Amino acid sequence: MKEDKPYFLKKIEELFSKYVNAMQEGKEAEFAEMEYAFLVGGGIIKFTDTKTSINIAKQGLKRFPSSAILKIVLAKNYTELSLLDEAKALITELDVLLPNDLQVRIAKGTYLIKAGKIEEAIADFDFAISIAEEDATVRNATTKIGIIVDPLVSKEKTLSEIGDILLEAGLPEKAIPYFGQAMEMGDEKYEAAVSLAECYAKSGNNEDAIELYDAILQQEPFFTYVWIALASLYLNIKDYDNAIEACEYVLAYDKENNEALQTLSKAYLEKGESEKANDGVDKSIETANRMIDKDMFYLHLFDAYVDTEDYEKMEKFGKKLIDLHPESHWGWMYMTNALINTSRWEESIPYAEKALEFDNDSEEFLFYYALACMMCNKNDKAIWALERVLEINPDYENKAYVYNNLSISYDYMGDTKKAIEFNKKAREIDPDIKLYEE
Numbered sequence: 001m002k003e004d005k006p007y008f009l010k011k012i013e014e015l016f017s018k019y020v021n022a023m024q025e026g027k028e029a030e031f032a033e034m035e036y037a038f039l040v041g042g043g044i045i046k047f048t049d050t051k052t053s054i055n056i057a058k059q060g061l062k063r064f065p066s067s068a069i070l071k072i073v074l075a076k077n078y079t080e081l082s083l084l085d086e087a088k089a090l091i092t093e094l095d096v097l098l099p100n101d102l103q104v105r106i107a108k109g110t111y112l113i114k115a116g117k118i119e120e121a122i123a124d125f126d127f128a129i130s131i132a133e134e135d136a137t138v139r140n141a142t143t144k145i146g147i148i149v150d151p152l153v154s155k156e157k158t159l160s161e162i163g164d165i166l167l168e169a170g171l172p173e174k175a176i177p178y179f180g181q182a183m184e185m186g187d188e189k190y191e192a193a194v195s196l197a198e199c200y201a202k203s204g205n206n207e208d209a210i211e212l213y214d215a216i217l218q219q220e221p222f223f224t225y226v227w228i229a230l231a232s233l234y235l236n237i238k239d240y241d242n243a244i245e246a247c248e249y250v251l252a253y254d255k256e257n258n259e260a261l262q263t264l265s266k267a268y269l270e271k272g273e274s275e276k277a278n279d280g281v282d283k284s285i286e287t288a289n290r291m292i293d294k295d296m297f298y299l300h301l302f303d304a305y306v307d308t309e310d311y312e313k314m315e316k317f318g319k320k321l322i323d324l325h326p327e328s329h330w331g332w333m334y335m336t337n338a339l340i341n342t343s344r345w346e347e348s349i350p351y352a353e354k355a356l357e358f359d360n361d362s363e364e365f366l367f368y369y370a371l372a373c374m375m376c377n378k379n380d381k382a383i384w385a386l387e388r389v390l391e392i393n394p395d396y397e398n399k400a401y402v403y404n405n406l407s408i409s410y411d412y413m414g415d416t417k418k419a420i421e422f423n424k425k426a427r428e429i430d431p432d433i434k435l436y437e438e
Contacts, residue, residue, distance in 0.1 A: 015039045019056060028059055036060030037069045050077050068098055075107045079114050087111050102128050102135040106161065113169045122174065125162045129178075132158040156185040160192050163199075172199040190216055194226060201233050209233055224250055228259045235263060240271040314338040329358035333365065340368055345375040363389050363396055370405060379409040400429035407436055 015035055022029035031039065040053045040060075057074040061067060071090050078087035091111050094104045105128035112121035136154035159182035166175035176199045182192035193216055200209035213230040217223060231246035247264035250257050268276040315338035321331030332355035339348035352369040360366065370385035386406050389396055396402060403426035410418035423436035
């Protein structure tokens with residue numbers, strides 16, 4: 001028998017359906033204040049995307065303009081989207097009205113992090129931790145919806161929440177003590193430990209990160225997320241054998257795990273064992289059609305195909321990536337790469353020009369596009385691309401060849417003066433370049 005959903009999930013789905021139906025009818029759904037708070041998560045569980053949450057909270061504040069919980073959620077969401085002026089107005093108001101509220105302090109600290117005021121944010125976070133147990137006790141005594149929270153659990157969750165905020169803000173060193181305290185409290189057995197290990201890794205403390213990941217895996221040997229994190233860490237520090245071993249452990253019990261397959265082939269690739277990398281990629285292709293993020297998967301494939309010069313597969317998956325994301329330059333770029341490297345110059349040009357619509361600042365890409373144009377007697381386009389290379393980087397490492405190709409292209413265009421000028425510049429850098437003859 002299928003297990004029923006928890007009450008709060010049923011309630012959220014019911015409320016959200018009501019909200020969507022009202023929107024489709026051009027109306028505003030009418031909820032009680034606590035229902036609005038419940039729907040937007042009340043700062044605890046985020047159910048909707050940030051923009052939708054903002055719309056619901058703003059709608060709720062029209063009916064309940066004094067609702068502190070809706071203002072807190074709105075302030076956090078504004079901060080997440082870096083709408084700092086809007087967040088500041090709400091934070092300033094809440095700071096006056098509810099200076100000792102746990103969620104106000106967290107919301108203010110989060111805002112201050114985004115505003116670059118790190119030490120002030122830490123002070124607010126530390127104050128939030130100091131009142132977390134008392135806050136839970138008060139809420140338990142006044143709850144109207146029957147949800148009771150253990151005060152110690154409240155403190156642990158507050159520590160983890162603050163750690164997450166700091167980690168997401170790119171401050172892993174600052175996050176370490178918060179996850180460390182949460183881990184010592186021990187109610188959420190592994191979440192804080194995993195986050196702490198991530199902080200160690202991101203702050204360059206690789207030995208402690210590995211030690212902590214290993215300790216988690218001794219207790220939970222099938223914790224796939226940790227195995228992948230460990231493999232990625234080994235890959236980053238170029239310990240390819242241990243990265244491969246971690247991936248193979250996952251694949252022993254989950255042979256179609258895409259992250260493990262991708263990390264494994266990348267480890268072989270960087271280790272210099274290209275054939276094994278390519279074999280691993282080929283095996284993982286079988287799972288690609290069941291993946292949601294096929295685009296990221298295909299991008300990973302190209303690392304192996306470039307190294308092994310497998311232009312046939314680069315072309316095949318370049319086309320697939322274009323089909324999935326024609327608005328991205330990656331598929332067009334890899335198709336161009338494959339076609340140029342197989343001397344299919346004319347075919348490569350439309351793909352290259354499409355890629356250049358997205359980004360015409362890649363020196364190497366422009367250089368090879370110019371070569372393709374020269375091979376097809378499209379010298380006006382070659383000149384544009386070569387001059388663009390020099391515009392982007394006047395010290396381009398192959399500048400002598402850029403000058404020489406400009407000389408050749410201008411010669412084909414009938415501009416002898418320019419041809420001589422660029423040939424002279426090329427020979428000043430590399431005297432072995434053939435002297436231009438009229």
